[in-house]
Amino acid sequence: SSGGFLWENAQAKGKRVTVFGEYAPAPSDSISAVRNDLFAQWREPREDRPTYFREELRKRYNTRSQIPSLDKVLVREYPGWTQEVPDVVKSEDILAHLRDWNNAGSMPELTMVILPNDHTVGTSPGWCTPRACVADNDLALGRIVDGLSHSRFWSSMAIFVVEDDAQNGVDHIDGHRTVALAISPYARRGIVDSTFYSQPSMVKSIELILGLPAM
Helix, strand or coil: CCCCCHHHHHHHCCCCEEEECCCCCCCCCCCHHHHHHHHHHHHCCCCCHHHHHHHHHHHHCCCCCCCHHHHCCECCCCCCCCCCCCHHHHHHHHHHHHHHHHHHCCCCCEEEECCCHHHCCCCCCCCCCHHHHHHHHHHHHHHHHHHHHCCCCHHHCCEEEECCCCCCCCCCCCCCCCCEEEECCCCCCCCCCCCCCCHHHHHHHHHHHHCCCCC
């Protein structure tokens, strides 16, 4: 993967890094009953929402990696690649950490997040439809961006979003193309940029922003 060991490169330069599930081992086969239960809980109104889902995930997961540099920056309750946790539930955990960072006045220089439910599981019985799975992913990303853009750190922040791969989203130009987003106070608006970019371009951008040597 083009982003592999970016966390290690950042650590070597003394950057604070937090990883929400990216590159971590998958906890299990995706279980539809777990997803249905967590989603039902998420839909319920609750006053303890800011902490509830972090605690729920702590009961289910203790994410570890055999790669030492990755293991020490993983968020333990945030699972690796699995679709059994709705992305909106994952977003609650990320926003809980953001509240802690806001209160502390400091957040990691590099934060990596995986939100995999836009992959969908087709029309498998017991699962969300593809449209609903993608809606889950879109809403989760939107809530995270909303939280970050209203945080005390927003003025010096850049958020990069890329799909894992094109999946079945083949367009009329090239089947290898996929969506990429750059969200930041520094992002130029109203610009048409005809530069050819690839996923390593995004990694290089992060390296330049953080002052890291190119891999």
